[in-house]
Amino acid sequence: MTARDEILARLRTALADGPPPVEVPRRYRRVDDRPDLVEVLIDRLVDYRAVVHRGIGALTGLLAEVDRLAVPTDLPADWLAGYAGQVRRDAPPLSPAELDVVDAVLTGCAVAVADTGTIILDAGPTQGRRALSLVPDRHICVVRTDQVVGLLPEALTRLDPRAPQTWISGPSATSDIELNRVEGVHGPRRLEVVLVEA
Amino acid sequence: MNRPAVDRSGTGGAVAPATGGGRIRTPLPFPTMAARAVADTQLRANLHRATRTIRAKRARVVDEVPDWQALRDAGAAIKADVQRRLPELLEQFEASATAAGATVHWARDAAEACRIVVELTRAAGAEEVVKVKSMATQEIELNEALEAAGIAAYETDLAELIVQLGEDTPSHILVPAIHYNRAQIREIFQRRMPDAPADLGDEPSALAEAARAHLRRRFLSARVAVSGANFAIADTGTLVVVESEGNGRMCLTLPETLISVVGVEKLLPTFTDLEVFLQLLPRSSTGERMNPYTSMWTGVTPDDGPQDVHVVLVDNGRSAVLADPVGRPALSCIRCSACLNVCPVYERAGGHAYGSVYPGPIGAILSPQLTGVADNASLPYASTLCGACYDACPVKINIPEILVHLRQQAPHPVAEKATMRVLAWVMRSPRRWAAVLRLARVGAGPLGAYRERRSGARTLRRLPWPASAWTRSRDLPLPAPQTFREWWEKQ
Amino acid sequence: MRIALFITCVNDIAYPATGIAVTRILRRLGHTVDFPTGQTCCGQLHANTGYRTEAMPMVHNYVDVFDTYDAIVAPSGSCTAMIRDQYPRLHPPAASVAARTYELSELLVDVLGVTDVGAEFAETVTYHPTCHGLRMLRLGDRPLNLLRQVRGIRLVELGDAEECCGFGGTFALKNPAVSGAMLADKCARVRETGARVLAAADNSCLAHVGGGLDRHRSGVRAMHYAEILAATGATS
Numbered sequence: 001m002t003a004r005d006e007i008l009a010r011l012r013t014a015l016a017d018g019p020p021p022v023e024v025p026r027r028y029r030r031v032d033d034r035p036d037l038v039e040v041l042i043d044r045l046v047d048y049r050a051v052v053h054r055g056i057g058a059l060t061g062l063l064a065e066v067d068r069l070a071v072p073t074d075l076p077a078d079w080l081a082g083y084a085g086q087v088r089r090d091a092p093p094l095s096p097a098e099l100d101v102v103d104a105v106l107t108g109c110a111v112a113v114a115d116t117g118t119i120i121l122d123a124g125p126t127q128g129r130r131a132l133s134l135v136p137d138r139h140i141c142v143v144r145t146d147q148v149v150g151l152l153p154e155a156l157t158r159l160d161p162r163a164p165q166t167w168i169s170g171p172s173a174t175s176d177i178e179l180n181r182v183e184g185v186h187g188p189r190r191l192e193v194v195l196v197e198a
Numbered sequence: 199m200n201r202p203a204v205d206r207s208g209t210g211g212a213v214a215p216a217t218g219g220g221r222i223r224t225p226l227p228f229p230t231m232a233a234r235a236v237a238d239t240q241l242r243a244n245l246h247r248a249t250r251t252i253r254a255k256r257a258r259v260v261d262e263v264p265d266w267q268a269l270r271d272a273g274a275a276i277k278a279d280v281q282r283r284l285p286e287l288l289e290q291f292e293a294s295a296t297a298a299g300a301t302v303h304w305a306r307d308a309a310e311a312c313r314i315v316v317e318l319t320r321a322a323g324a325e326e327v328v329k330v331k332s333m334a335t336q337e338i339e340l341n342e343a344l345e346a347a348g349i350a351a352y353e354t355d356l357a358e359l360i361v362q363l364g365e366d367t368p369s370h371i372l373v374p375a376i377h378y379n380r381a382q383i384r385e386i387f388q389r390r391m392p393d394a395p396a397d398l399g400d401e402p403s404a405l406a407e408a409a410r411a412h413l414r415r416r417f418l419s420a421r422v423a424v425s426g427a428n429f430a431i432a433d434t435g436t437l438v439v440v441e442s443e444g445n446g447r448m449c450l451t452l453p454e455t456l457i458s459v460v461g462v463e464k465l466l467p468t469f470t471d472l473e474v475f476l477q478l479l480p481r482s483s484t485g486e487r488m489n490p491y492t493s494m495w496t497g498v499t500p501d502d503g504p505q506d507v508h509v510v511l512v513d514n515g516r517s518a519v520l521a522d523p524v525g526r527p528a529l530s531c532i533r534c535s536a537c538l539n540v541c542p543v544y545e546r547a548g549g550h551a552y553g554s555v556y557p558g559p560i561g562a563i564l565s566p567q568l569t570g571v572a573d574n575a576s577l578p579y580a581s582t583l584c585g586a587c588y589d590a591c592p593v594k595i596n597i598p599e600i601l602v603h604l605r606q607q608a609p610h611p612v613a614e615k616a617t618m619r620v621l622a623w624v625m626r627s628p629r630r631w632a633a634v635l636r637l638a639r640v641g642a643g644p645l646g647a648y649r650e651r652r653s654g655a656r657t658l659r660r661l662p663w664p665a666s667a668w669t670r671s672r673d674l675p676l677p678a679p680q681t682f683r684e685w686w687e688k689q
Numbered sequence: 690m691r692i693a694l695f696i697t698c699v700n701d702i703a704y705p706a707t708g709i710a711v712t713r714i715l716r717r718l719g720h721t722v723d724f725p726t727g728q729t730c731c732g733q734l735h736a737n738t739g740y741r742t743e744a745m746p747m748v749h750n751y752v753d754v755f756d757t758y759d760a761i762v763a764p765s766g767s768c769t770a771m772i773r774d775q776y777p778r779l780h781p782p783a784a785s786v787a788a789r790t791y792e793l794s795e796l797l798v799d800v801l802g803v804t805d806v807g808a809e810f811a812e813t814v815t816y817h818p819t820c821h822g823l824r825m826l827r828l829g830d831r832p833l834n835l836l837r838q839v840r841g842i843r844l845v846e847l848g849d850a851e852e853c854c855g856f857g858g859t860f861a862l863k864n865p866a867v868s869g870a871m872l873a874d875k876c877a878r879v880r881e882t883g884a885r886v887l888a889a890a891d892n893s894c895l896a897h898v899g900g901g902l903d904r905h906r907s908g909v910r911a912m913h914y915a916e917i918l919a920a921t922g923a924t925s
Binding site for chain 3: 232233242588607614625627631635639657659667668673678682686
C-alpha cells in the first residue's frame with residue numbers, strides 16, 4: 001500500500017464515529033463602516049514604523065535620494081517623472097545579486113487593508129515578481145486610495161488566490177528577543193508608502 | 199516508535215490510525231524537568247518578563263476587535279469541518295497543487311518525511327538547505343536527518359538561529375529562544391557566529407543586524423529551501439507562511455527548489471477561510487494586528503519564485519489524534535502560542551520541561567495524543583486546569599476538558615490508585631462517609647488541640663512522603679473540632 | 690423555594706464555619722435551608738485525576754440526594770463547576786439538577802436578587818477570584834459586589850488576581866516545584882495588598898494559599914467570603 005493510500009485509509013478509519021456536518025457561523029464583520037479608512041491605514045502603518053507620504057508629488061522628493069532604483073517592467077512612466085537616477089527595470093529578470101545592490105525598489109500594490117495596515121502584492125500590474133520587492137533594502141510602495149479596503153474579508157474578494165502573494169505590514173521586524181518588536185531584519189528595513197488619490 | 203494506535207473505530211480489518219515519532223516525547227517526567235527549571239532563577243526571570251510582555255500585547259490587540267468571539271467561533275467551526283472531511287480535502291489539495299505544478303508527497307511518519315526531504319535535496323544537487331522556521335520539521339527532527347545525510351541545514355528565523363547556534367532545542371512554539379535574554383543571545387553570537395562584529399552590543403536591533411549580515415549571502419545563493427506551512431488551501435492548492443523577519447520570503451522566493459513539510463491537519467477548505475485565520479493568528483501569537491509578512495504560493499509561477507516545488511504531507515500520529523472524538527480538536531491548533539503565554543505553569547516550567555517540540559498547554563494535550571498517552575503520561579497532569587489557555591485559544595480548543603479526558607487513559611501510580619479507590623468506596627456510601635468524618639475529627643482531635651495551643655492554628659507544618667509534597671511549601675489544615683454535619687445535627 | 694446546601698466534602702471535614710455561614714446568610718434573608726445528610730462528594734478529585742469510573746457513583750448519589758430541590762447552593766466554585774460543566778457529559782440525566790446547582794454568589798445575586806445581605810465586617814480584605822469560579826462559572830463581579838455591600842469592609846485590589854494560585858487538586862502533589870513557585874507569587878501579591886484577610890469562593894484554594902501564608906507567618910487570614918457575608922459585627 002502506498003503512503004498516500006495508507007494515510008487516507010488511517011484517516012477514514014479515524015473518522016468512523018461519523019462526526020456530524022458543521023455549519024460555519026460567519027457572524028464576523030465583512031464590511032468596515034468607518035468613514036475614514038485611509039486615516040486608519042495611515043495610523044496602522046505609522047504604528048509599524050512605516051513612513052507614509054501623501055500625493056504622487058511626494059515621490060519626486062523620495063526618489064531624489066535614490067541613485068539606483070529597481071522597478072517592475074510595467075511601472076507607469078509618470079511615477080518616474082523627473083527621476084534622474086539609474087533605473088534598473090526587471091527585464092530580463094534581475095539576479096538576487098543585482099537586486100542586492102540597488103538602493104530602493106518602487107512598486108504599486110493590489111489592495112491595502114486599513115484595519116491591519118496591510119499592503120498586498122499579488123504580482124499584478126505595477127508590482128513585478130516577488131524577489132523584486134524583497135531583496136532591496138528600501139521598498140517604496142504606491143497605494144491608490146481606491147485600493148484601500150477596511151477589513152480583511154473585503155480584501156480577499158479582490159485577490160486571485162492562485163497568484164503568488166506577499167502581504168506586507170510594515171518593514172521587516174522581529175519579536176524574537178525578549179518578545180519586544182524591533183524593525184529591520186532580512187526584508188526591506190525601510191517601507192515607505194505613497195498614498196495617491198485614485 | 200511508529201505503531202498502530204488503539205482502534206476505537208470498531209471497524210476491525212480497516213487500516214488503523216497510528217501514533218508518531220520524532221521529538222514529541224518527554225525524556226524525563228514533566229515534574230522532574232520542571233523542578234530543574236523552577237530552580238533556575240535566570241530562566242524564571244527571562245520567562246516571566248517575556249510572557250508578561252506578550253500577554254499585555256495580545257490583550258491590547260484582541261480587545262480592540264469587536265467581533266473577536268465571532269471570529270473564534272468561525273475558526274473553531276472551520277477546523278471542525280476540516281477534521282470531519284480531512285481525507286477528501288487532502289485529495290482535493292493534492293489535485294489542486296499538482297495541477298498548479300507542485301509535486302505532492304505523503305509521509306506516514308517522521309522517518310519517512312525526513313527520507314523524502316533528503317532525497318529531494320540530493321536530487322536538486324544541493325549540499326545545504328536554508329530553512330524557514332517550522333514546527334513540523336522540528337517535530338520530525340529533520341535537521342538531524344539532513345546532517346546524517348551530509349546536508350547542512352541553516353535555520354534562518356532569528357530565534358531558531360539562536361537555538362541552533364547555541365546547540366539547544368526550542369522552548370516555545372513562536373519564539374524558540376524565549377528562554378534567553380539579550381545578554382545571553384549576544385554571548386551565543388559572539389561564541390558561535392564567526393562573522394559577528396567584535397563590538398557586538400546586546401541591543402535587540404544590533405543582534406538583529408548581526409543575524410541579517412550573517413545570513414545575507416546564504417539567502418542570495420541558496421538553491422534549496424525547506425519550509426513548513428501555516429495553512430494549506432484545499433480548493434486552490436495554495437500554501438501560506440506567516441512570518442516577521444523576511445527570512446521566510448527569502449527562502450520561499452529565491453531558491454530554485456522549495457520543499458514544504460506540512461502536517462495533514464493544516465488544511466483549510468477555501469481561500470476565503472483565510473479571512474478568519476489571518477485575523478486570529480497574528481493577534482494571538484505576536485500580539486500584532488498583522489505580522490510583517492505573509493507569503494502565499496500555489497505550485498509554480500513561471501519566472502517568479504521556485505520552479506521546483508514540493509509538498510510533503512505528514513501524518514506522524516495525526517491520524518491517532520483524529521481517531522479520538524474528544525481529543526480531536528487538538529488538531530485545530532494553529533500554533534499561535536497564546537496558550538503558552540498565558541499559562542502560569544509554562545511561565546514557571548519553561549518549554550523544555552515538556553520534552554516535546556510542542557510545549558505548554560497545547561503540548562500537554564497534543565504530544566500525548568501523537569505518541570499515545572502511555573509514552574507521555576506526565577503531560578496531561580502538567581496543568582492546574584485553571585482554564586486560562588481555553589480563554590486565550592483563538593480556535594476555542596477546550597484544553598482543560600481534553601487534559602481531563604487524557605488523564606483517564608494515563609497509567610496511574612499504584613499507591614494513588616489504591617488511595618483513590620478507597621476514597622471512592624467511602625464516598626459511594628453516605629453512611630461510610632459520615633463514619634469517616636467522625637473518625638477523622640476524633641482521630642485528629644488531640645493533634646489539632648495541640649497545634650492550636652502551640653501556634654494558634656490547626657495546621658501541620660511537616661509531614662512524611664507523600665504528604666511532604668504539600669507541606670514543603672504550605673501548612674496543611676487539620677479536621678475541624680466539629681464537622682459541619684455535627685453542627686447541623688446539634689441545632 | 691426549596692433550597693438545599695451542598696456543603697462539599699472538604700468543607701464538611703475542615704471548614705464547617707463556611708457551611709454555618711451559608712446557612713446563617715440564607716436564614717437571615719428569610720429562606721429555609723435543608724441539609725440532606727445523604728450527600729458525600731461531587732467526585733471532582735476523582736474525575737479530574739483520571740478516575741472517572743470511580744467518580745460515577747458519587748455523580749449518581751448527588752442526583753439521588755438533590756434532584757427534588759429547586760435550588761442547590763454550594764460554597765465552592767470548583768465543586769459547582771464540576772457539577773455544572775462535567776455532570777451533563779458524564780451522566781446526561783444529571784443535566785437538570787446540575788443546572789439548578791449554584792455557587793453561593795449566583796444563588797444570592799441571580800436567583801434571590803440580593804447584593805446586600807446585611808453583613809458587617811470591619812477589616813481590610815483582598816479577594817482572589819479562583820479559577821473555576823472565574824473561567825468556568827463566569828462568576829464575574831458577583832462575589833465582589835456582595836462584599837462591597839458589607840458594612841465596615843475595606844476592599845483592596847489583588848495584583849495578578851486572575852492568575853491561578855497553583856493548587857489544581859492533585860497538581861500540588863504531582864508538581865510540587867511548579868505549584869510552590871506559583872504559590873510563592875500568589876502569596877507575595879496578597880502580602881503586597883496589606884490586607885489582613887484573603888477572601889475567596891473556594892476553601893481548597895484558600896487552604897493552599899492560606900497554608901502558604903501561614904508558613905511564612907504573614908498574619909493574613911484566609912477566609913471563605915461566605916463567612917464575611919455572614920458576619921454581623923457582633924459575632925465576628
